[in-house]
Amino acid sequence: MSDSYAYAGQILRADLSAGKTWADPFTPEDQRKYIGGACLGAKILWEEVPPEVDWDHPDNRLVLATGPLAGLPVWGTGGLTVVTRGALTGGATNTNANGFFGANLKHCGYDAIVLQGRSEGWVYVHIQDDRVELKDATHLLGKDTWETQQALEKEIGLSGHQLSVYSIGPAGENLVRFAAIQGDYGHVASKNGCGAVMGSKKVKAVAIERGGKALTVAHLKALYAAADEIAHSLQTDPSTKGLYLYGTLGGVRNQIAGGSLPIRNYTTNVWPEGVDTKKWEGRSLREGFDHRGHQCNSCGMYHCHMQVIASGAHKGEIVDEPEYEGWASAGWVTGATEPQEVSWMNTQIDRACVDVNEWGWLCGWVMECQQKGYISDQDLGFRLEWGDIEGSNRLLQMISRREGMGDLLAEGVKRASEKLGGEAADCAVYTMKGDSPRGHDHRARWEEMLDTCTGGGGTLDTAPPVFPTEMGMPARVEPQDTEAVPKMVGTMRGRRHFEDSLGICAFTSRTRLDILCRSVEAATGWDIRREEAMTLGRRSATLMRAFNLRCGIGPELERPSKRYGSTPVDGPVKGVSIMDHWEKMLDIWYETVGYDRATGRPTVDTLTELGLVELIEPLWGEGAAAKV
Secondary structure: OOOOOOOOOEEEEEEOOOOEEEEEEOOHHHHHHHOOHHHHHHHHHHHHOOOOOOOOOOOOOEEEEOOOOOOOOOOOOOOEEEEEEOOOOOOEEEEEEOOOHHHHHHHOOOOEEEEEOOOOOOEEEEEEOOEEEEEEOHHHOOOOHHHHHHHHHHHHOOOHHHEEEEEOOHHHHOOOOOEOEEEOOOEEEOHHHHHHHHHHOOEEEEEEEOOOOOOOOOOHHHHHHHHHHHHHHHHHOOOOHHHHHHOOOOHHHHHHHHOOOOEOOOOEOOOOOOOOHHHHOHHHHHHOOEEEOOOOOOOOOOOOOEEEOOOOOOOOOEEEOOOHHHHHHOOHHHOOOOHHHHHHHHHHHHHHOEOHHHHHHHHHHHHHHHHOOOOOHHHHOOOOOOOOHHHHHHHHHHHHOOOOOHHHHOOOHHHHHHHHOHHHHHOOOOEOOOOOOOOOOOOOOHHHHHHHHHOOOOOOOOOOOOOHHHHOOOOOOOOOOOOHHHHHHHHHOOHHHHHOOOOOOOOOOOOOHHHHHHHHHHHHOOOOOHHHHHHHHHHHHHHHHHHHHHOOOOHHHOOEOOOOOOOOOOOOOOOOOOHHHHHHHHHHHHHHHOEOOOOOOEOHHHHHHOOOHHHHHHHHOOOOHHHO
16 A cells, blocks of 8 residues: 555556566656656666667566556546657657546555566456456457456456456557557557567456455545546636547548648649538537447546447448547548548547557558559559548558558558658658657658657657647747747646656546646645656656667657658648758747757756656766766
């Protein structure tokens, strides 16, 4: 039992090679310095995974962590953060999902799980309060994530919020480099091949029963007040009310106006002729399906619904309602524009269990290459045209089982395109580190391209700014402002890492930072203000930066691929090029975050300010710390 409020006070360790599990203390001192989630995972990664331990090495760590708010009566507090050395970049991974995992874990008495080693045979981890077992998973092999959850629900005799199951599908079993970890029907920790890491350890699933251990908080009335304030702000603030009502369903229509909807692998920014645009309004997407609620722990948001396909070849099938990135990557990137088909395809991606964004860029790239003759029908085994949903699913199954050309494509966009080379390589969308952008056309959203290319966790580090005026920044900046954009991205860096350390959903944390701090204060009894919150977040981001540098991922890779950084040929930002300003923007970003421009290292002053003096000598050489 924890000696401090809000925390369980233990980290569950599983040595898969030895078949042993045990609990290590998560001390009050480490709770305050590393808080949980992303920051705790970054600490473990830095301390326990040396550079010679690659993503598929048994000594790599797979950290499944939550934070102080998980399991408490604040909206969206079932959060799971996965931290590991990932399969796409070979560097740090920070990726999140929600549902019930974090809450169930806390109520079993743990703040995080650390998987290390490699099991001799396939296993799943079953957690029931203090009882932790590594059980045979041979009977689960080949099952997709929904089938796995259903099998374990039957085997254990629990379902719904009483049992959270996070598993890998066939893609993770076959070490597809962009395999994900999916749980609770539609919640996905997806970035940087974390599912491939889980597969390399021969862990098919983690199943956590809702434990019976109580959590204590420092100031219960204050926690309820902060929780109510978060809920009220989400329901009433103009910037979040749409998110509260419809999740991200309005994203497709919102993105097209600014030229940031990714259409057909970045070949155009214009709606295809004949598309019924009214179908893509948020209300139409919700009301176009028979739907039902499927909320996460302690949440009142109206998203994460389940849908019933109303028409077409898959009429009557139950699927999970896509978020914006599912609509974009399973649909628009590949030229599919019928919502019923796209929603169905999004769920197939979750069930096979790969990252929906990397999938979109890969499938769209294959389609374009076939159209232009860079990949023949004989190479692929069939013809795949823009908008072909059944063909897309056929390709997905090939990749998830590494069949035929699917074996090459399972390596991800960067590696597959470099292998083909020539003009085919020029069509591919990725960063030079090897990860892929989120589901937007970042040629019209420069802050996200810069953030993606400089990020240290296999995805965005900062993400779209939330209430930037709290940080002394303007409420919004022009998307192509070469000075304001990098200043904004650098200044806001740390906020998302703080949120990812709390055990809360990124949607319900979309409130003012001061309110989040009050909820943490009430839960833990700490006196925490905005400045400390940002320090905690920057500490997490800086640990991941240091880890990547040690793995050989430096500033020379902080660039987009040729297509990713190309100039739009049509649409609202036609002819506007980010690459003409790239080096200047990097200069401003580096100065803002306090990193050395030449080497990419956090400066000695930055490390000292963040309480990371132990990193000074590993990064700057022997004796550097003595000069502080």
